[in-house]
Amino acid sequence: MKGIFEFIEKYFFIVILVAVAISLAYPNSFKWVLSEYNGINVINLLLSIVLFTMGTTLKVDDFINVFKNPKEITVGISAQYVIMPLMAFTLASAFSLDTALTAGLILVGTVPGGTASDVITFLAKGDVALSVSLTAVSTVISPILTPIITLLLIGNQIQFNPVDMFISIIEIVIVPIILGLILNYKFPNFCEKLKVYLPTASSIVICLIVAGVIGANKQAILTSSGIILIVIVLQYFLAMLIGFGIGYLAGMGRKQIITVAIELAFQNSGLSTSLAKTHFPNLSQATVPGALYSVLQNFAGSILAYAFRKYQSSR
Template identity: 85%
Template sequence: MKQIFKFIEKYFFIIILLAVVVSLIYPNAFNWVLSEYNGINILNLLLSIVLFTMGTTLKVEDFVNVFKNPKEIAVGISAQYIIMPLIALTLANVFSLNTALTVGLILVGTVPGGTASDVITFLAKGNVALSVSLTAVSTVISPILTPLITLLLIGNQINFNPIDMFISIIEIVIIPIVLGLILNYRFPEFCEKLKYYLPAISSIVICLIVAGVIGVNKQAILTSSAIIMLVIIIQYFLAMLLGFVVGYLAGMDRKQIITIAIELAFQNSGLSTGLAKTHFPSLSQATVPGALYSVWQNFAGSILAYVFRRYVH
């Protein structure tokens, strides 16, 4: 059984590509992902599962590390919530994206770092402890910064309630993480055993989310995918490049620079998709950038991790 879960974890980028192909061939097969059951939003429930699994891998010590490495954390978090949103806004304007795609792209830029960054950092021989701390801190402060920055960037283009978004992030992100953290604190041995399975479970959930969003928006993606996919690729590589620049200018060592670059480029794209569906229901295409970014960051990230591991010393 462990071998199956390890296989899923190791070849996640291939599985997510397969999910994309299946969702394009059989788009209705994953409609349930974006539906509701007894008033429960399935997409947000799936996101909560991913964040809960993240919580079970965290310990109080991970947050204590923030105070041990204040400079690195400050640089990483500042880059996360300044550079990424500005990249998204700039690309949306340069490519004259419509309102829905602009909203989706902005949300990709304003959400916290994704948990996959920790795995890619490990594979790339970066500083895993720093990556975990950055992901945890950016996630914890996201209920405040994500709605606030989103409001500043697109509040004059479309109406939405930042308070409602704040509440959504608390429900989707903070509560599951806290529950996972408590479980790990009370039952550390049990959570240690879970670590063998959780990355694969998270991978499967992310594949379902991506397949659901792409299936529902098949026509919109096929008619606009060339431009938005190009934008997503540029956004990813700009983030990676600027992450290297920021880390270098901050005087960090090689492992820390790699970590900052990866952390900046890897976003919680699933959360951006969930927020787009929940708070911009009239803009169905707003969920597309998050789904496409999830596919691309995991595919490109796996390749870059190999390159970093083999050739960046």
């Protein structure tokens, strides 16, 4: 069993591509992911599982590290909630995306960093402690900043309630993380044993979310997603390049520069998809940017991690 989990974690980019292929060939296979049971969105429940697993890997020390690396944290978080949203808005405007795709792209830019960034940073031999701190801090403050920034950018185009979005993020993100933190505090040895399986469990859940969204929007993706694919690719690689640039200009070390670049490029696309499904129910394609971004960041990230690791080894 452990070998299977390690294989999935190592070759996640292949697994997610297989999930996408299945969802395109058999769209109804993952239809249940976007359904509701007893008033609960399955996609929100799945994402809560991912954030709970993240919580079980965190400790209070991860937040204390914020004060040990104030420059890196300040630069990283500022870029996360200033540069990424503005980039998303600029790309949506430049490519004249429709309302639904604009909403989805903006959410990809306003959500916190994704947990996959910590894994990719480890593989790339970056500063894992900094990556964990950046992910943790951006996630904890997301209930306030994500709704506010989203409202500022598209509130004049799309009607939604930022307070409801705040509550959603608390329910989907903060509560599961706190429960995970408590479990790790009370039963650290148990959580340490779980660490072997948690990345794979999270990866499987993300695959299900992506497959569900792509299957539900198969026709729209195949007929009109050429532009959005270009935009998503630009968003990802521009984030990476900007991360390198601001890290260098801030005078960070090589490991920290790589870490900030990865953190910016790896968004919590699962959360953006969940928020789009919950708060823009009449804009079905608003879930598409998050799903496509998840496929790209995990596929490209695995390759870039290898390149970064080779670069680090050659220095």
